[in-house]
Amino acid sequence: MTKETQKISQKVIPRLSRYYRILFEYSGRDMISSKELSDITGYTAAQVRKDLAYFGQFGCPGRGYNTVDLKNSIRKILGLDRTWNVALIGVGNLGMALLGYKGFKEQGFEIVAAFDTDPGKVGSSINNVEVFQTEKMCRVMTQKKIDIAVLTVPREAAQGMAEEAIRCGAKAILNFAPINLKLPDSVKVRNIDMSIEIENLSFLISRQ
Amino acid sequence: MTKETQKISQKVIPRLSRYYRILFEYSGRDMISSKELSDITGYTAAQVRKDLAYFGQFGCPGRGYNTVDLKNSIRKILGLDRTWNVALIGVGNLGMALLGYKGFKEQGFEIVAAFDTDPGKVGSSINNVEVFQTEKMCRVMTQKKIDIAVLTVPREAAQGMAEEAIRCGAKAILNFAPINLKLPDSVKVRNIDMSIEIENLSFLISRQ
DNA sequence: TAGATTGTTAATCGATTAACAATC
DNA sequence: TAGATTGTTAATCGATTAACAATC
Numbered sequence: 001m002t003k004e005t006q007k008i009s010q011k012v013i014p015r016l017s018r019y020y021r022i023l024f025e026y027s028g029r030d031m032i033s034s035k036e037l038s039d040i041t042g043y044t045a046a047q048v049r050k051d052l053a054y055f056g057q058f059g060c061p062g063r064g065y066n067t068v069d070l071k072n073s074i075r076k077i078l079g080l081d082r083t084w085n086v087a088l089i090g091v092g093n094l095g096m097a098l099l100g101y102k103g104f105k106e107q108g109f110e111i112v113a114a115f116d117t118d119p120g121k122v123g124s125s126i127n128n129v130e131v132f133q134t135e136k137m138c139r140v141m142t143q144k145k146i147d148i149a150v151l152t153v154p155r156e157a158a159q160g161m162a163e164e165a166i167r168c169g170a171k172a173i174l175n176f177a178p179i180n181l182k183l184p185d186s187v188k189v190r191n192i193d194m195s196i197e198i199e200n201l202s203f204l205i206s207r208q
Numbered sequence: 209m210t211k212e213t214q215k216i217s218q219k220v221i222p223r224l225s226r227y228y229r230i231l232f233e234y235s236g237r238d239m240i241s242s243k244e245l246s247d248i249t250g251y252t253a254a255q256v257r258k259d260l261a262y263f264g265q266f267g268c269p270g271r272g273y274n275t276v277d278l279k280n281s282i283r284k285i286l287g288l289d290r291t292w293n294v295a296l297i298g299v300g301n302l303g304m305a306l307l308g309y310k311g312f313k314e315q316g317f318e319i320v321a322a323f324d325t326d327p328g329k330v331g332s333s334i335n336n337v338e339v340f341q342t343e344k345m346c347r348v349m350t351q352k353k354i355d356i357a358v359l360t361v362p363r364e365a366a367q368g369m370a371e372e373a374i375r376c377g378a379k380a381i382l383n384f385a386p387i388n389l390k391l392p393d394s395v396k397v398r399n400i401d402m403s404i405e406i407e408n409l410s411f412l413i414s415r416q
Numbered sequence: 417t418a419g420a421t422t423g424t425t426a427a428t429c430g431a432t433t434a435a436c437a438a439t440c
Numbered sequence: 441t442a443g444a445t446t447g448t449t450a451a452t453c454g455a456t457t458a459a460c461a462a463t464c
Binding site for chain 1: 218221222224225226229248249250285286287288292294301302304305306308309311312314315316317355356358379380381382386388396398400401402403404405406407408409410411412413414415416
């Protein structure tokens with residue numbers, strides 16, 4: 001199997017994101033070794049090297065990885081060498097918070113439109129992002145060249161809104177609704193399910 | 209290895225949470241089979257049976273699982289048969305949104321105190337939750353018998369606030385800060401890292 | 417009874433780790 | 441050069457799936 005067709009495990013990508021962040025803190029340094037990345041992240045050094053080796057030969061035997069080069073390489077791998085246009089669907093508590101979330105913008109994810117069914121919200125602007133009615137989704141999303149939809153609607157509305165977002169051109173969905181979206185395989189979905197995470201904690205505490 | 213000492217993979221628990229949710233929708237039904245749970249969740253039927261079998265024999269060969277009994281069993285396993293006292297540390301955009309998040313309360317996670325360093329926020333109440341200064345953390349958390357801390361502070365403050373929360377009696381932390389907290393192994397931690405999730409999507413779209 | 421479906425064991429699959437030749 | 445550290449292969453570990461006897 002060649003490098004090009006080799007399947008990359010989904011598990012590698014979050015680790016790449018972590019290496020990438022660490023490299024920002026270490027950009028004053030010239031080189032960093034897999035051993036150091038191991039100490040910081042808690043992954044083994046072998047795993048660090050293997051993760052990076054999926055994508056090319058970035059290191060220098062005996063010396064480690066050049067921090068600036070590796071950072072730039074990972075940036076390209078993760079697709080962070082460009083801006084992504086993001087639409088927020090559902091301007092409730094959580095959606096509102098995400099409009100002000102700096103972590104997205106810092107990495108090039110720009111929320112350029114928001115949608116809600118509430119007429120009281122439609123037409124307003126939050127953090128310089130205009131709220132449109134959901135009926136206008138396709139027109140607005142096409143015009144603003146949306147790549148990713150962030151879904152922060154109630155559970156009951158999530159499947160429908162997800163389908164609509166895809167129909168209107170979104171290629172990926174970051175889903176905060178506690179539901180398993182059924183969408184074509186070509187659509188990329190990541191779920192953030194806060195209840196499931198906190199339930200994990202209650203499980204762990206309970207059985208101590 | 210007996211059932212009692214058998215190590216349960218961390219991966220099983222989020223799946224249990226999903227079965228649990230599905231059982232609410234199916235509580236009108238008498239029985240549900242692993243095949244049906246498989247169809248709904250996308251996990252294999254064998255996995256569903258194995259996940260449940262870690263914790264006991266809940267099924268009935270030839271008939272499936274009694275929906276009400278299984279729901280109650282999973283509730284106990286996940287520690288959802290009681291109320292958990294939660295403290296919110298960091299009342300920014302995201303923290304504010306979580307104070308209004310219904311998904312926690314529905315499962316028995318009650319946010320009973322919030323903390324912030326901003327004097328403009330201290331003393332106010334949001335969604336009937338009082339905001340205290342962080343200096344009062346130990347006094348308030350002891351008095352309110354806090355089990356879990358939800359950490360929504362900026363990255364720079366996260367490690368310090370996490371340590372303080374543990375010192376003040378929290379047994380688990382739900383961490384939204386984009387940082388790998390270094391805490392004793394006895395402390396249970398789950399991380400929700402929204403930037404890492406959206407970066408996963410940009411990676412996937414980029415390489416299509 | 418015959419059909420359905422469990423719980424569990426064995427087989428498979430995939431991911432992590434160890435080891436080491438290559439090389440800076 | 442000697443020491444350090446990579447990239448990669450082989451070994452190990454753990455999780456998932458298949459298969460099926462038990463049983464409702």
